[in-house]
Amino acid sequence: MSSNKFSSVEDYLSSLDSKRGDTLRDVIDVILEEFPDLDCKLAWNVPQICRGSDYVFGVSALKSHLALAPWSAKVVEDFKVRLESEGYVVKKNLFQIPVNWKIDEKLLSDLVMARLAELD
Template identity: 30%
Template sequence: MAPKDSTREAHFPSIEKKHGEPMKYWFAVMKKLDSKKYPEQIAHLRENYGFSQAHANALVMFSRGSVSSRRHETSADYFKSIKPEQAKTMKKIFKAIQSKFPKLELVIAWNQPMLKNGDEYIFGASAATNHILIAPWDQQVLKEFTPHFAEYRVNKKTIALPNDWPVDEKLLQKMIKASIKK
């Protein structure tokens, strides 16, 4: 399980414990891999030392100067980092949901805005290059509402909407209501 601390260093005690070497040793290994690309560094740690993806990523990214996996502290920070049209649509999506369900908390998780009901994630959204992805966390809800999104691309866990999607407040609210009931 990933530590709640988003710093790369939060993984270091687990790396030392699991692989039996101090971080000084692992930094020396990374120094030797300095000229390699990210995928090669990850593969080397996984194949030669049995690192998990999370531990390999933490070590590689720390060695490359990234000390935290957190890119956005707030939803406002997230919205500033995406195209204005996407930000406008996503803000409308979250506003439509929170107007009906004000107790849902808007948080940043996995570097994107998510709605939580207590400790449970209910809904998330993210901006891709040419579309916005929305994701009800409950797969039954996604399956149930797929027909309502027939004109869009429905993936395994997400729905791809155009950046300028005319927000269907009632549909989103029904999805959230179904998610909360489950």
């Protein structure tokens, strides 16, 4: 990825090739549609979905995959078996998806709900 400093989420997404940008845009849109009280902003130079000052879900593009991060090692651990059984590479705080991922709305909703429950 580029070392550019982005000025907005749209600036970040527009800097990506169409597959990466469209997939991340779709992930963000699905989450914000289901959870209208959340916002998306740029933090650490990548899009982050927030509720007030709490970070709920982050997305980023890497060279060969995309990363989704529910901002919680516990949430990732709780979903690890499910994520690995669906073929995702799981790290401590995130999991990797292919650049042309078919959006799994149920998975995204479950992850966001788990993170929000953790924050409450």
